[in-house]
Amino acid sequence: MQEFKVKSIGTIYSPHTSPKGTPIQPIGAKGIKGTIELFPEYVPGLKDLDGFSHIILLYYFHLAEDGPMIVTPYMENKPRGVFSVRMPGRPNHIGISVVRLNTIRDNILEIENVDILNGTPLLDIKPYVTTFDIFQTEREGWLSPISDEAENKKCDGRFS
Amino acid sequence: MQEFKVKSIGTIYSPHTSPKGTPIQPIGAKGIKGTIELFPEYVPGLKDLDGFSHIILLYYFHLAEDGPMIVTPYMENKPRGVFSVRMPGRPNHIGISVVRLNTIRDNILEIENVDILNGTPLLDIKPYVTTFDIFQTEREGWLSPISDEAENKKCDGRFS
Numbered sequence: 001m002q003e004f005k006v007k008s009i010g011t012i013y014s015p016h017t018s019p020k021g022t023p024i025q026p027i028g029a030k031g032i033k034g035t036i037e038l039f040p041e042y043v044p045g046l047k048d049l050d051g052f053s054h055i056i057l058l059y060y061f062h063l064a065e066d067g068p069m070i071v072t073p074y075m076e077n078k079p080r081g082v083f084s085v086r087m088p089g090r091p092n093h094i095g096i097s098v099v100r101l102n103t104i105r106d107n108i109l110e111i112e113n114v115d116i117l118n119g120t121p122l123l124d125i126k127p128y129v130t131t132f133d134i135f136q137t138e139r140e141g142w143l144s145p146i147s148d149e150a151e152n153k154k155c156d157g158r159f160s
Numbered sequence: 161m162q163e164f165k166v167k168s169i170g171t172i173y174s175p176h177t178s179p180k181g182t183p184i185q186p187i188g189a190k191g192i193k194g195t196i197e198l199f200p201e202y203v204p205g206l207k208d209l210d211g212f213s214h215i216i217l218l219y220y221f222h223l224a225e226d227g228p229m230i231v232t233p234y235m236e237n238k239p240r241g242v243f244s245v246r247m248p249g250r251p252n253h254i255g256i257s258v259v260r261l262n263t264i265r266d267n268i269l270e271i272e273n274v275d276i277l278n279g280t281p282l283l284d285i286k287p288y289v290t291t292f293d294i295f296q297t298e299r300e301g302w303l304s305p306i307s308d309e310a311e312n313k314k315c316d317g318r319f320s
Contacts, residue, residue, distance in 0.1 A: 001167055001168055001199065002167065002168045002220075002281050003165050003166070003167050003168075004165070004166050004167070004168075004220050004253075004281070005163050005164070005165060005166075006163070006164050006165075006166055006252045006254065007161055007162065007163050007164070007251070007252065008161055008162045008163075008164075009251050009252070025291075025292050026292075026295075027291060027292065039161065042229065042243075042251060043229075044229035044230055044241065045229035045230070045241045045242040045243045045250075045251075046241050046243055046244075047229075047230060047239075047240065047241030047244065048240045048241045048244035048301055048302050049241055049243050049244040049301070050301075051244070051299055051300070051301020051302055051304075052244065052297070052299060052300055052301045052303075053297045053298040053299040053300070054295050054297045055243075056256070058218075058252070058254055058256075060162075060164050069202065069203075069204035069205035069207075070204060070205070070207060079207075080207060080208045081204065081205045081206050081207030081208045081209055082205040083202075083205045083206055083209050083215075083284075083285040083286070083287075084206075084207065084208035084209045084211070084212065084287050085287070086286055086287070086289075086292065090205075090284060091167070091169050091202060091205075091284065092166045092167065092169065092218070092283045092284050093164075094166065094218055094254065094283060094284055096216070096218075096256070096286070098293070098295050121162050121164070123252045123254060124243075124250060124251070124252050124254055125243040126243070126246055126256070127243075127244050127245070127246070127300070127301060127303065128295060128297060129246075129297075129300050129303050129307050130297055130300065130307070131185075131187060131303075131307035131308055131310065132185050132186075132187065132246065132307065132310065133258070133293070133294075133295075134293075134294050135186075135214050135258050135288060135293075137212070137213045137214045137288060137289075137290055138213040139211055139212060139213040140211070140212055140213070140287070140289050140290065141208055141209070141210075141211020141212045141287060142208050142211055143212075143287065143289050143291075144211075147289050147290070147291035147292065148291055150291065150292065
């Protein structure tokens, strides 16, 4: 086992002030706006980002606690392996969300479709690119019949 | 600025033994096979994962060095903000690849379309789900006219 240090490069602000009630995916957060406050030293790295309508955010689930290897997901009341679900309580507390990028002004990014908790430490921004990020799946396991329901599911706060 | 510790949960093995020549995206690695050796304590977390044809890997760019905020991407000989490119030399060295999951046996996952360097520390596995991970973009910035070319681009080793 190796350990690595990661650091926050900014903070994500959103209307989701507690885990309970937070949408569990961006598709359940349509129209919900948020703000990224990037630390000033990283502002030069934003060059050219305003050309992209969608960005991938990597962030640290700062309120999540380590959970067991078998979890009961929000989506269904059945025990599942933690790597087959998208919940915060996983070995490394790293989350991914693809959000809409509305505007950038200095170190402030206005974003939309935000399923991220207020005050979440930001780790990275990458451009979302159709050619790189869209894959045709053949099987989507236990989520296949129910993934659409994520639109209406909220976090119940069980991981913090 | 906050620091967080992350840990490897396994190791990714691939035919890409040096950065130079490694494909820069999974679309440039079609058919290239690799193996994940998960550390034994995480094996129970693999339950249900075999139902998914595609998985998201988060990993640590272990050979990357910190780079400047303005970089020249592999794709084009023009200076770009680091957050508008997908290269390893970024503030936090976390990479994402969506690969095909072929088989799981005990702690060994056979994967395909691998653009990841041999010996890379694995941080997380999440299921790739069409409903959660496919977004319609309106703008893809500087990559828009050339993203298809990533299929034939290789890393030139500049980040390690």
